[in-house]
Amino acid sequence: MSTALAHLPSFRVTQPGPPPASDEGAQLDRALKDYLAHLSVERGLSANTVAAYRRDLVRYGAYLASAGRPGLAGVTEADVTGFVESVRRGADGGRPLSPSSTARALAAVRGWHKFAQAEGLAVDDPSAEVRAPTLLRRLPHALSVDDVAGLLDAAGAGDGPLPLRDRALLELLYATGARISEIVGLDVDGVSDSAAVRLLGKGSKERVVPVGSFARDALEAYLVRARPALVAAGRATPALFLNTRGARMSRQTAWAALQSAAARAGLKEHVSPHTLRHSFATHLLSGGADVRVVQELLGHASVTTTQIYTMVTPDALREVYAAAHPRAR
Structure with missing residues (x-):
């Protein structure tokens, strides 16, 4: 059994x-x-x-x-x-x-x-017509572009290899919209092409996501100036992001790095690794990206999951109303 x-x-x-x-x-x-x-x-x-x-x-x-x-x-x-x-x-x-x-x-x-x-244990399925309670669709929480910039700057503040590591980690999270498990699971050869990363998502489905110049610069600085010092503390490992013992960085350590950066940036709202994923998708769609492209970048199996990011927020509704309605003022 x-x-x-x-x-x-x-x-x-x-x-x-x-x-x-x-x-x-x-x-x-x-x-x-x-x-x-x-x-x-x-x-x-x-x-x-x-x-x-x-x-x-x-x-x-x-x-x-x-x-x-x-x-x-x-x-x-x-x-x-x-x-x-x-x-x-x-x-x-x-x-x-x-x-x-x-x-x-x-x-x-x-x-x-x-x-x-x-299995022949029952003739009918009495649950077939029973409906679940209606679920309210909540908008994913995303940071503003300015808040993301402040968060990333705060991650790289300080001396030593850890600020370089944390800046590269968070830049890569925001640049790719990856899940935290996908980022900490990366090996060095997964970013050998500096213009893109290969992410292994749910169901072991691989996808290639472009990487912008800010993340590329942060990643290069980490690989050249910080990772060698971290890897020297442990055994040789292919892992991209390392902890202070030279081993692969855990999701918990990555979470702590993000929380520390959010506190230094003065962000009052709760910020999680998924917040950067939500911000990535929201900012892309706000900039005019097609929802199907964003679906591929996020690794969503269905476009329905991605479409929640296209829902208009109450603030956006008020802004459009105020700007467009002739008697809004």
Whole structure:
């Protein structure tokens, strides 16, 4: 059995050996373990993904058991709808879920019911028509161009190899719109062509992203004047960005470097590595870049994900209204 399934909790306390037929929830236990084994072994999902499904479905199974459903065959659409409402409000005794977490739980439930139908454990899929709560689309938070410039200047302030490293790191993040994991995962040969970098994104999908002159200059300064001193503290490594021990820089160290630069720049708002990714996309589109091009640069599988950056902000609406409407003033 997969490691992810080894400590699967039951919906109830049982004694060793097969549970009695009258024990409500026994069939649900077996059905859930079969489904999680299917996800782990046949579909090859990661242990973390299987654990996330397990958490949601254990809660769903407990809800069904309390409603007197011994197996998935007797579940109705009303049961699924009731569960969604229950977890949204926390009425089942668990913590209330946000709309996005509720939608995730419903997705897990749908997968389980679809599996049960395919395996002949149920005739119908009662979850097929149940709708998740409407999710409000929030605009990604982006810094202004001036704030980005102040942040990058602050990263390079000071003496020694670390300011050069941090300036190159943040310049490259903003220049490419890369995820932090993609940047810290770079090797030196990944930037051998100074005009572009090869990034390995989700699903091991590679993409080539151009690099502007500011990032190229910062990267060259780091490679010539800082990286040799850092690599001398450890063993030879192909990693591009190094920590003070000469090993590959971690995401946590990169995060700390960004936070330190944001504090020195006097930025009051929360800044994360993804903020620079959002800023990259927002500034490109504001400058007239095509959304399909930005999609490729970000490594999004679907243009729908990229299109959220095209949403007009309330401030932009007010500015256009004030400038264009004849009676706005």
